[in-house]
Amino acid sequence: MLLELAAIKKSFNGVCALEDGNLAVQAGEVHLLLGENGAGKSTLMKIAAGMHQPDAGEIRWQGRPVRLRRPAEAASIGVAMVHQESLLAPHLTVAENIFLGREPLKGALLDRRRMERESAALLGEHRFPLQAQWRVERLSPAQKQLVEICRAIHNASSLLIFDEPTSSLSQEETGEVFRIVRTLRERGMGVIYITHRMEELRAVGDRVTILRDGRTVATGDLADFSTEQMIRYMVGREVPTLYERTPLEPGTELLRVELPNASFRVHAGEMVGLAGLMGAGRTELCRVLFGLDPAGDGEVCVEGRPVRIHSPRDAVAAGLAFLTEDRQQTGLALRLPIRTNVTLTYLASLTRAGFLHSRWEARPARALMERLRVRAASIEQWAGRLSGGNQQKIVLAKWLFRQARVFLFDEPTRGIDVAAKAEVFALMDELAHNGAAILMVSSELPELLQVADRILVMRGGRIIKELARPTTQEEVMRYAAVGE
């Protein structure tokens, strides 16, 4: 055994995150770690990477008990981790981040040239669309994820932990991550892989461990488990993974976009998908519509009226909502309670004569939290102390509370577990039934194909094709990758 975690316990400020965490990974295997949002996966892995100290339990490395007091100690035995939330230094370049903590020296000075050369080689080898000298703060979440991956493969020598590495990656990069994982396995390294994308499991996994409410409830060869079985272990009940949506009769036109590079309409009750490769301009289009970037020539109409949107304020006033893909940077106030985050977009509905009614506030926050199965101590818990998937649910709740007419969803289900995902789609369906228009970006193409009425394919910053239902992954990918 390479690494064994036995009966690990961990609580934060009296709230239990891990009750009985067990996991054993061998050299030369890919070990999947599954569980609902907040089950304790990231916590267990952070303990293995020396970032948290367990309250009880034992860590064994190659059979011998060890204590990992600092990430540096874990790194010294060859353990590295791709973190769920970006832990990069935003003001440094891609190369500097890849080498952070292990900078090559030339005498007493940094060997910058070598850092950039080797980083560029690494990026090139995996065909990641990044430049070594770019500053990290400008990168999209997906690009940051790629930098994290490069940094981890550069640092790991015996065990690599991937905590949802593909949550914002599209198919191409996901495929490359699979190739990386297989190469590491062939080199005899151990890999632990966390994901909520059920279709990825069989592509990479050898063995699996499942956590529920902080306890390891199952472990074994992946081949011995059916997907339904694994979900039952995770959730404790049956959950449909295939989500079928019956399209509605489109109502009045709510959003009409006539821009040089994008021209389309979305009607009430419609759910339109926006597909494309990394950097195809999907997020940029949403940003323009929401007034974050200048629109240039062209016209945008909401509910038939032309609107001038120069800021998010204008956009919200016009009836738009924009769920951004980066929950930590642009989505949540991490050091404020869940309640405050949920109601922030629509305080007007909770004020009377200028005063906030805190009692009115609690009810919708609590209702949305229950509906989305948020695992939290209470609505007063700081948003930043939730697990990644639960944070994502709060961002969703925040915009659902706004009751907008037109929703722009950028990767709304990023990091959300199977059970909650079904609930998210049901909620979106309700929005559509209540007459909202939805434009949804998702890198998870199968998901997009399941829920979208139509798919707009973007490539090189413009919408090049509109595909009606029924369409296939192959067709979408052909337009996204090749054009025609």
Place this chain on the structure above:
Amino acid sequence: MLQRLLPFLSLIALFVGLSIASPHFLTGINLSSVARQTAVINIMALGMTLVIVAGGIDLSVGAILAFAGFMGTRAMESGLPIAAGMLVGLAAGFFWGLANGLLTVRLRIAPFIVTLGTLGIIRGLTLVYSGGLPVVGLPRGFSFLGEGTLLKLPVVLYLLVLCALVTHIILQYTKLGRYAYAIGSNREAAVYSGIPVGFHTVAVYAISGMLTGLAGMIEASRLMTGQPTAGQGYELQVIAAVVIGGGSLSGGEGSVVGTLIGAFIMGLLANGCDLLGISPYIQQAVIGAVIILAVTFDQLRKRRFEKA
């Protein structure tokens, strides 16, 4: 939990300790003098709480206090009634708060830099305008503000309670307060939520400026002069009061109750040193140490969060 209560417990401990250590502490005269002394810093600290919660900082409050006090008393000296002079003082404070807010928002410069600049500008202007000479010969009734009593309690205490109440309500029960927390906690997320971030940032500085203007008038009334050099170094005491009370210099945290406690801790420390005959030199050192201690707790709390 203990961390939240710590400032309050220290205040109680200080109070009890001083009652035992000095027979002169628990007397009406002494306590009302503490209240008067603390009120000025305290009222400024209320405004600063808003600013710090919203992720800002204002280093120019000491200068604003002097400017407002000077302008208000100059107005009275030139024959305006006391109430009008007071309004002039408040307006002068409001004006500089507004200016600070607009400069940070419009020029997108860090508030630390902006207010470091305005600190110099305001001090300079006050000195130029006054020629360095204080305003004297104020109407006798003006001393009622700083030194008068109402139902046996100092007038400033009523003012302090009123200001604290209003600030508390703003912070906890209005959109402005809620947005201040949101902006201070994650400015970008606030922008993306469609919040008018610029407007609310300016508002917070302006309110703080106005409260500082009021404090300036109180200070002038206590001395019965308009001192152009008043309030030197007050900004640090004010910031310290907010931080001791749980405010976080990285924004998003702070409360009126905490700030009141923080300001009273500082006030009691100064008073205690006086009563116990500790030299003012050591007094400075003690207060400095308390500030570091408080910031240490601020850091500890944050580190705890980052580990999470």
